[in-house]
Amino acid sequence: MRGSIWAVASILGASVANAQNLPQASSPWYQQAQEALQERLANQPNTKRAKNVILFVADGNGVGTNYASRLFAGQQQGGLGDDYVQPFEAFPNVALIKTYSTNGQTPDSAPTASAMNSGIKTKNDLINVTENVAVSDCAAGLENGVRTFAEIAAEQGKSVGVVSTARITHATPAAVYARTANRDWEDNSDIPEGCAQPDIAVQLLDQMKNGVVDVAMGGGRRHFLPQDATDAEGQPGRRTDGRDLVQEARDAGAQVVFASDDFAALQASGNAPILGLFESSHMQYEADRSGEPSLAEMTATTINALSANDQGFYMMVEAGRVDHANHGGNLYRTVTDGKAFADAVASAIELTNPEDTLIIVTADHEHAIAFNGYCGRGSSITGLCRQIDEAGTEALAEPALGDDGKPYTVAGYLNGPGSVMQEQADGTWSGSRPEVSADEAEGRDYMQQALVPTSSETHSGEDVALFARGPWAHLFGGVMEQNEIFSVMNYAIKGQ
Ligand SMILES: [Zn+2]
Missing domain, CATH: 3.40.720.10 (Alkaline Phosphatase, subunit A)
Incomplete structure (x- = not known):
């Protein structure tokens, strides 16, 4: 019994020692997280009456x-x-x-x-x-x-x-x-x-x-x-x-x-x-x-x-x-x-x-609202989803493509006026995704593609x-x- 407590203590001791020498300790991500931890440790509940x-x-x-x-x-x-x-x-x-x-x-x-x-x-x-x-x-x-x-x-x-x-x-x-x-x-x-x-x-x-x-x-x-x-x-x-x-x-x-x-x-x-x-x-x-x-x-x-x-x-x-x-x-x-x-x-x-x-x-x-694709970082949130750069950080210029060979936006809606379904002359509804360019997608008036047609999302x-x-x-x-x-x-x- 006593022996096992000592064993636990020595494992804890080893993990504390290792934390000081982690190979990732110089990473800015690691350091940011350490600073955030310190801020959280300093937070005290405020129990004053709210004015x-x-x-x-x-x-x-x-x-x-x-x-x-x-x-x-x-x-x-x-x-x-x-x-x-x-x-x-x-x-x-x-x-x-x-x-x-x-x-x-x-x-x-x-x-x-x-x-x-x-x-x-x-x-x-x-x-x-x-x-x-x-x-x-x-x-x-x-x-x-x-x-x-x-x-x-x-x-x-x-x-x-x-x-x-x-x-x-x-x-x-x-x-x-x-x-x-x-x-x-x-x-x-x-x-x-x-x-x-x-x-x-x-x-x-x-x-x-x-x-x-x-x-x-x-x-x-x-x-x-x-x-x-x-x-x-x-x-x-x-x-x-x-x-x-x-x-x-x-x-x-x-x-x-x-x-x-x-x-x-x-x-x-x-x-x-x-x-x-x-x-x-x-x-x-x-x-x-x-x-x-x-x-x-x-x-x-x-x-x-x-x-x-x-x-x-x-x-x-x-x-x-x-x-x-x-x-x-x-x-x-x-x-x-x-x-x-x-x-x-x-x-x-x-x-x-x-x-x-x-x-x-x-x-x-x-x-x-929903978000599409494995977009690379820096893909414009109102624009097209761009491919991840496997050798770097920021997205490649090339858009990610659906199985229909067409690009898609980072964000979309499950329903709304941007629906790809259009009412046909005979009263039926059908549609397919239109091609969209990066410039079009980033226009102020662009409606992100949606599925179910509704006049108001x-x-x-x-x-x-x-x-x-x-x-x-x-x-x-x-x-x-x-x-x-x-x-x-x-x-x-x-x-x-
Ligand atoms: Zn509303």
């Missing part, structure tokens, strides 16, 4: 889409891409999140954003009402609402902000402040006759008036204006109840801004309440953006405005259009919006202190990642249900 909570959601940015954004950002900097680290990827705590809804193996953004903002899973298309409600059941929706994290934070004296590049009445941002039996009830014209449920735009105004929401910025002017009015860009409103919610917000003391120039003035004197409505519908894709603030600018301005409150704040920031570009089968706009999202997180990292601010970076769901039900830093961030880990995100936020602002 501020910032929830970043890139809509439709699951593990796969996030991978594409990482490579894009790294390649834009002139690197091969794989080794690039997005700002939130350096956070110490990571979990995988299960995104299904109560009736959807594949969810939409309404139940997923509700899960994060109120701690329950519910049905697709429902926002902050329980799964007992059938979609569009107005009466049941009114009776089965739940309390949101924004309301809890406001009750504790905190300020609340919501920022999105989508319409501010769209499902994800709406989950910060609204309860509804149908995510499409963005203004009164969408609501069935006799239904007493206020539309989502009215609910935002009400939550600003009653002091729950202090800053809201995004698109969606049309849902705030009457149909006989036009906005600053000549687009008509959609309300049929004659209400001008923009004027009502001003009357209630809010600063209302519509474009980059008013926004610049706001950055100088950004006192809440603030309502920013920068487009009639969704804000522009980052790749096309002009005359509108970036997601990073909206994030920084909102943090500055909310920081005036000594009690702290809760803020949700959504990169809404990562999702829309994926739906369009267009990886270029997906990853340029993914980069804009990472820039917004970077600005929050810079403007806050990890001692008192919990930052959570996640997605609501993934898409039907779909979400998928696979896990998304969550990255966290700050107070109680260490409670995130392992594989979690999406509604547990609320529980951690709610615990973090109460502390022990």
Whole structure:
């Protein structure tokens, strides 16, 4: 018995001694890993009460889409891409999140954003009402609402902000402040006759008036204006109840801004309440953006405005259009919006202190995106898969080929408008893969090849990642249900 303990001790001793003299110890890979180990050893859990909570959601940015954004950002900097680290990827705590809804193996953004903002899973298309409600059941929706994290934070004296590049009445941002039996009830014209449920735009105004929401910025002017009015860009409103919610917000003391120039003035004197409505519908894709603030600018301005409150704040920031570009089968706009999202997180990292601010970076769901081939390093993430160089590091110029002799892109979609299947004159569907050149594949408007034809590429039900830093961030880990995100936020602002 005693002898075997000595034997174990001497084996351990030998392995420790060998670690100092490993032939790989001079490799930069080995050294990088040693440094990362030291950082992990130095990490201490922060058990202080969270003064501020910032929830970043890139809509439709699951593990796969996030991978594409990482490579894009790294390649834009002139690197091969794989080794690039997005700002939130350096956070110490990571979990995988299960995104299904109560009736959807594949969810939409309404139940997923509700899960994060109120701690329950519910049905697709429902926002902050329980799964007992059938979609569009107005009466049941009114009776089965739940309390949101924004309301809890406001009750504790905190300020609340919501920022999105989508319409501010769209499902994800709406989950910060609204309860509804149908995510499409963005203004009164969408609501069935006799239904007493206020539309989502009215609910935002009400939550600003009653002091729950202090800053809201995004698109969606049309849902705030009457149909006989036009906005600053000549687009008509959609309300049929004659209400001008923009004027009502001003009357209630809010600063209302519509474009980059008013926004610049706001950055100088950004006192809440603030309502920013920068487009009639969704804000522009980052790749096309002009005359509108970036997601990073909206994030920084909102943090500055909310920081005036000594009690702290809760803020949700959504990169809404990562999702829309994926739906369009267009990886270029997906990853340029993914980069804009990472820039917004970077600005929050810079403007806050990890001692008192919990930052959570996640997605609501993934898409039907997939990655092809044994591509060599440096193959453009939006372009063709190139062959591995067996004698070197960077990919050869020659594309990898399918058995049909044609090149293929690194990324593709299982369904979407880029489908290779086309409807024929006789109503049947058939197709074959078109030839694609490297230049074509890297075009801004290129749609990656897809299999199943759908006019809008779909979400998928696979896990998304969550990255966290700050107070109680260490409670995130392992594989979690999406509604547990609320529980951690709610615990973090109460502390022990
Ligand atoms: Zn979507």
